[in-house]
Amino acid sequence: MAIGNFVKRIQDVMRNDSGVNGDAQRIEQIVWILFLKIYDAKEEAWELYHDHYTSIIPAGLKWRDWAVDRKDGEALTGDALLDFVNNTLFPTLKNLEIDEETPMSQVIVRYAFEDANNYQKDGVLLRQVVNVIDEIDFTEYKERHEFGTIYESFLKDLQSAGNAGEFYTPRAVTDFMVKVVKPVLGEKIGDFACGTGGFLTSALQALERQVENSLENREIYNKSVYGIEKKALPHMLCVTNMLIHDIDDPNILHGNALEMDYKDMRKMEPFDVILMNPPYGGSEKDSVKSNFPTELRSSETADLFMNVIMYRLKKNGRCAVIIPDGFLFGTDNAKFNIKKKLFGEFNLHTVVRMPHSVFAPYTSIRTNILFFDNTEPTKETWFYRMDMPEGYKNFSKTRPMKLEHFGAALAWWDNREEIEVDGFPKAKCYTTSEIIERSYNIDLCGFPHEEEVILEPMDLIQVYQEKRASLNDEIDHVLEQITSMLGVN
Structure with a gap:
């Protein structure tokens, strides 16, 4: 898939939706949808390798349950899709029950949706966006890792x-x-x-070369990075970025x-x-x-x-x-x-x-x-x-x-x-x-x-303020030395 074409297709759809105003909202809208798609792909892998895996996302709310259009006329769209997203999906994910024993791989779902919003008001256009994102196959290693470049497109926009x-x-x-x-x-x-995780992903690329074929090293790799991000949008981008880079348990906190x-x-x-x-x-x-x-x-x-x-x-x-x-x-x-x-x-x-x-x-x-x-x-x-x-x-x-x-x-x-x-x-x-x-x-x-x-x-104002503060301090320091030499209080 051509990543640039992927972004353009989504942006073209969203420009026709009166609820999405400008790049910031457009990016936030793409990111929460993208997060659910990627998280569902991860959960499919966890279910395969862990016999007793239990999802924190309730039945009916996983990507595979409502987002996948099987072309049988049953996929949610229009007002029904908007009602589901606004009145069921978001309220549930924002209020997921977590405690000290909840693994970070599940805590991040609630973190990701704490300050997220659905800006789209047209349910038909929302269905079109969901369908475009669903085209990506995150089980394919090459396509999944190529997709990391989309974050640079987001931030540059x-x-x-x-x-x-x-x-x-x-x-x-x-x-x-x-x-x-x-x-x-x-x-x-x-x-x-950590923002969207640029430093962490650069570090992970260096560590990836050291993992080789060792399962023990892979576990160490999975616990290598830690981040904190104050703002909701870059936090969700970072968590998603970590999942794409095979960090199954992202230790990325939402806070200051x-x-x-x-x-x-x-x-x-x-x-x-x-x-x-x-x-x-x-x-x-x-x-x-x-x-x-x-x-x-x-x-x-x-x-x-x-x-x-x-x-x-x-x-x-x-x-x-x-x-x-x-x-x-x-x-x-x-x-x-x-x-x-x-x-x-x-x-x-x-x-x-x-x-x-x-x-x-x-x-x-x-x-x-x-x-x-x-x-x-x-x-x-x-x-x-x-x-x-x-x-x-x-x-x-x-x-x-x-x-x-x-x-x-x-x-x-x-x-x-x-x-x-x-x-x-x-x-x-x-x-x-x-x-x-x-x-x-x-x-x-x-x-x-x-x-x-x-x-x-x-x-310019910031630079001048810093230079003024620096010069004032230097002047005070020189005056203090002079008065000390003269014995003046």
Whole structure:
């Protein structure tokens, strides 16, 4: 099946339905239908291999019971289908009884429908959408795995996602980070703002090659990844994505990883590998900030996620996290203390400066990848600047970043040396003492010759606010030193 044609066929049908308004609702509608189709295919396999398997979905509500059109004139359609979906299917799945003993493979059904909605108002058009989705054969390995690409189509269509600092992370970036971190089968891999599961699927592809034909390894693989996602739509996408990647028991929670006291985080099982692109540009309510020590509280969501990572990374564990430029140059009280903790307790060995427009069209804010491990305090940090590939002025939807663009960075990674271009450092190593002298401003190996990027208004406001806070803090720090030298209170 041509995946692009599949998406277009569904979109064409939904555009004729007055109940579906825009890409966001269209995607959410596709996703809950798709989830039930995939879950039913999984249940057929579980029933085959487990003699006493009992479904959490009541009889009559499984995909095979109501969605499959056997061309005998008995398939639900029109008002009868709408009445079934709105008044039986959704209320039942939203209120499934679960307890501590309910396996995650069944809990996810209720999680998936907690905030889901049926937007279609035309039952005939809904039947057409269901029939198109039912054409996919998820028992065929090749077709099932090819289907994973549909998630990229969804997220690229969801232009509004970037408004809250949440957007699709290009596959090239997730694959590069996994390639460098090198997850090993048996390690526990986490993402506390997992979105649709891009990092987790990149990690699973690396682990899949280590499974071979071992049933024991397959069981380990099935328990390798863990995710938390705050929003309903990406959560359902992630759960579905895990099922497609043969994770039969997806440990993907629907919730906010920041809504837990840091003392409780310390008591939880830590992670061997953390891979993340935390949302940034947003802010959390005061009750969430109060979950962290006073000196580490920040109004920036990405800063708070850095705290979560540091509390939940296992001893000798490894992390790769995408952070905006504001974290690098920021020296306000919270950012200063977060970076002080990072350098003082963890080994921040590498910072990769990424070129602009990596996340186009969602945002033009520059981003960076921090690589660190929980082995020892930082002694030195390498900074490496990735320049825009030759022939590219900007990345875009039609010309996105590719893994091959990381080729030079990968070659440098294992053979590190300082690089200078036109008198400016492209790769350079700095000692921790040099960084402390800069008040933990780690805006190093930047982009000196590149044309200034014209940011979107909200992005521009965010950058200026962060720079103002940083400058104010630097001024206060200098004044404090001067008054101290003069003996003035």
